[in-house]
Amino acid sequence: MNNTYNEKIMYKTLSNGLHVILVNKKGYTKSHALFMTPFGAMKNKLVSENGDVLTFKSGLAHFLEHKMFEADNGGDVMDEFSKIGVSANAYTSYNETCYYFTTSYDIEKPLNILLDFVQELTITEESVEKEKGIIVQELRMYKQMADMRFVQEIFASMYEEHPLKDDVGGDEDSVNSVTVDDLYDCYRINYHPQNMTLVIVSGEDSEKILKIIEGNQDLKNFPDVVKVSDYDYKEPTTVKREHYEFKMDINQKRYGIGYKLNGIVDPKVRFKKDISLKMLMEMYFSSSNTLVQEWLDERIINDSFVYDSEYGRDYGFIIFASETDKEDVLKDKLDKAINELINGELDEAVFESIKRRLIGSNIRLMNRFEDFAMALAKARNIGVDFFESIELLKDISLKDLEEVRKDIDLSNVCDVILSEL
Amino acid sequence: MRKFKLENNVNIQIIKSDKFKTDHIAVRYVLDLSAKKASARSLLAMMLTNRTAKYPTNKELTNYLDMNYGINVFMNTYSLGGGHLLDVRTSAISDLYIENDSLNKQLDLIDEVVFNPLVDSEGLFDDELFEEAKMILLSKITRRNDDPATYAMDKACKLFGKGSLFSVSVLGSEEQVQALTKEMVKDAYYDMLHKARVDVTIISSLPEDEVESCVRKHKFAYETSDNVGIFYDYKINDAVSEEETRRIDQTSLILGWYSGIKPIDDEYYALKLANIIIGGDSTSFMFQEIREKNSLCYNVYSSVFSIDGFMVAYAGISYENKDKTAKMMRDIIEEVKKGEIDEQLETAKLLYCNSLLTQYDSASGMLNFEYQQNILGLHRNLDEVIDRISAVTKEQVIDVVNRLTYLGEFTLKEVNDNE
Structure with missing residues (x-):
């Protein structure tokens, strides 16, 4: 039980290595289960115990996610969920692949379906070929979404080797080259229970749920886990393309800028620096500051202005993007603003208000089963407890922000322009 | 659950629940959907929650919300069949987790947003705010058109609903937005507070009696109407x-x-x-x-x-x-x-x-x-x-x-x- 937020949480590692996190939400009917492997599009290379580099095709994690839903009789696992009235789905990001369902009925059947289909891959050459047409249409759907494509091009400008340069789904060529063997190899290495986390946020009793999970897992045997470690990409510190322009059938020009930063290996240090940098960004670029309002008043940006920052193990970035007709002016303004963020005075009152907003936002997150489950799983992946992370946030001081900005090198920068045809 | 009406016929519904970490208020104003008035109402919704007389810049409003652990306040507009919904939502961390006087702060904020806009002595909205909202509304329309799937669905609805309210966009067209005047937005604001059907729903961990007593100190509108229809006739044309x-x-x-x-x-x-x-x-x-x-x-x-x-x-x-x-x-x-x-x-x-x-x-x-x-x-x-x-x-x-x-x-x- 976490008394501060009245959340009843149970953490358990099963004998096969599967990490289980159960949250009992009093007064709720529904349950949300999330089964996560920390294998996403960012891990298209891994290193085996004997030092061999294992290479996966671009988009393979996403292709595998599609094919996991194939039942052993050739049918579709989604049908099994639907027949008991349960909505299920999955997604692949750069950092992980997740399978999940939400139900307001008894959790036992869908939970067993989830555990069973994610823990067994049964595919045929024919079904893999058939899936290619579907995935190609998915890639085309995202490719014609201007904002998604635009952000992707900023990453493609920043990175030379790192998989962030590619779309999560790969490209049409990489998808069309996938074989049954590629998928089995990828599955064997990345879906062992020891690597995976199961999070369930539910109105149902946690002890009951744990028994269902243990009952399911006790019947299964798994081969020894394939021990792999992260691959160190030979990513240069400089950006791949300093300036890039492309066109789409749109009516409003877009301008974006990306600053390439170094990654941070230690997860706890990274977590703190990541929050500190995000707070700095909020202090300068949210409506807590007058800067963005001034740019709106001068019609340099509109409501599409977005900013983001992130530190990973082997990457880091700050990006900005907006619809604009005044890209040169915006470039100049952003350049001055980001230098001010590094060198300017930090306003303590604004810092305090942003800290409170973020604390509130973390408390709100516990209302949303899907986001709560995701936050718990992600926190576990990086080795920081979710509730501990709220306490860390409370403890962050202006000194931490000073600390993080000292390390930021703004010299590796690129910009991208998307224009009308 | 408790339901009652205020003297001005605003419908109130109180739901007691302590399962959420937040308390919530939804205030819904429904007017007849009209192609001519749609843009002005969308613009109004954007302006009311951007800044107010008490918080005359967006920074001041944001700082107030942030200092209260991120109170949320949004106003969106939607079509509701033949009705045009102006939907004000607030939420704040419940007093169960942070001593915040959550309910009263949200009710006061709704008063501020709804009854205390940034207008001049003639009731016309602030120039800068008006021009900014116009620019943003135009951007929203352009953005919808830039997304092929959304654009196609908008076009299909216009095609299938030709001659009926199904073809009306609540954002309006670029031409309609360009033609908007501050007087038109003032009229839309008057309609919202005098001619709409108004429904307020509150979810709070507090006892219903306490919530009712707080709510009765607020009015949400000057006058209301019960004659707002959400159903409309549609004549089927050839495919x-x-x-x-x-x-x-x-x-x-x-x-x-x-x-x-x-x-x-x-x-x-x-x-x-x-x-x-x-x-x-x-x-x-x-x-x-x-x-x-x-x-x-x-x-x-x-x-x-x-x-x-x-x-x-x-x-x-x-x-x-x-x-x-x-x-x-x-x-x-x-x-x-x-x-x-x-x-x-x-x-x-x-x-x-x-x-x-x-x-x-x-x-x-x-x-x-x-x-x-x-x-x-x-x-x-x-x-x-x-x-x-x-x-x-x-x-x-x-x-x-x-x-x-x-x-x-x-x-x-x-x-x-x-x-």
Whole structure:
């Protein structure tokens, strides 16, 4: 039980290595289960115990996610969920692949379906070929979404080797080259229970749920886990393309800028620096500051202005993007603003208000089963407890922000322009 | 749960719940939807929650919200059949977790946003605020057009709903936004506080008596109207087929039907279930036939516009497969009419009920469900709705599918750089 937020949480590692996190939400009917492997599009290379580099095709994690839903009789696992009235789905990001369902009925059947289909891959050459047409249409759907494509091009400008340069789904060529063997190899290495986390946020009793999970897992045997470690990409510190322009059938020009930063290996240090940098960004670029309002008043940006920052193990970035007709002016303004963020005075009152907003936002997150489950799983992946992370946030001081900005090198920068045809 | 009316006929509903970490208030103003007034109302919604007389800059308002652990305040506009909904929402961390006087702060904030806008002595909105909101509204319209799937759906709705309120966009057109004046927005503001039907729903962990006593200190509007209609007449025209071309990577194909069934009709739940069977889920005929068996697309679905009585089907495909996909969609409707849907119907009932139960376990889902019941005058609770869904027969589903009139198709064709 976490008394501060009245959340009843149970953490358990099963004998096969599967990490289980159960949250009992009093007064709720529904349950949300999330089964996560920390294998996403960012891990298209891994290193085996004997030092061999294992290479996966671009988009393979996403292709595998599609094919996991194939039942052993050739049918579709989604049908099994639907027949008991349960909505299920999955997604692949750069950092992980997740399978999940939400139900307001008894959790036992869908939970067993989830555990069973994610823990067994049964595919045929024919079904893999058939899936290619579907995935190609998915890639085309995202490719014609201007904002998604635009952000992707900023990453493609920043990175030379790192998989962030590619779309999560790969490209049409990489998808069309996938074989049954590629998928089995990828599955064997990345879906062992020891690597995976199961999070369930539910109105149902946690002890009951744990028994269902243990009952399911006790019947299964798994081969020894394939021990792999992260691959160190030979990513240069400089950006791949300093300036890039492309066109789409749109009516409003877009301008974006990306600053390439170094990654941070230690997860706890990274977590703190990541929050500190995000707070700095909020202090300068949210409506807590007058800067963005001034740019709106001068019609340099509109409501599409977005900013983001992130530190990973082997990457880091700050990006900005907006619809604009005044890209040169915006470039100049952003350049001055980001230098001010590094060198300017930090306003303590604004810092305090942003800290409170973020604390509130973390408390709100516990209302949303899907986001709560995701936050718990992600926190576990990086080795920081979710509730501990709220306490860390409370403890962050202006000194931490000073600390993080000292390390930021703004010299590796690129910009991208998307224009009308 | 408690329901009562204020002296000015504002409908109040209080739901006591301590399962959320936040307290929530929704204030809904509904006016008759009008193409001429749509843009002014959308602009109004954007301005009211951006800054106020007490917080004359967005920074000052943001700092106040942030210092209170991120109180949320939003105002959006939607079409609600023949009604135009102006929807004010606030939420704040419950006093159970942070001593914040959450309910009173939200009620005061709604007063500030609704009754204390940044206007001059003649009631005209601040110049800078007005021009900024206009620029942003124009950007929103452009952005919708830049997204091919959204653009195609907007065009299809205009095509199928030609001559009716179904074709009206709540954002308005670029020309309408350009032509907006501060006087028009002042009129829209007057209508909101004098001519709308107003419903307030509150979810709080506090006892209902305490919430009622707090709420009664506020008025939410000066006057209200009970004569706002959300249903409208629609004359079915001959089926149409239109095609447009853009330099995009995928073709959007949209087919439309009209059912004439409203959510107050007995057949409504049969229509919702028919939609799930046709294209509303991964077990649906469209998903299975078009995506899974023929690999023609990634995204395919059908959807019902509940209050308007329209149904549309969408698929993102290669243009060469357009005719094949459209035929499959029409054939599926004919197939469902033959009635071999026993298994699909049972699945659809389970899925629909699960979705309602799941939504009701969130504050926004609860607010939406209760409002829908109130505005329709049905006042059914969740159990009653689930009983009605469970009682739908196969014959009723076949009957509603037989009542679907085909309206035509709209295609947004992809053209590659090589063509």
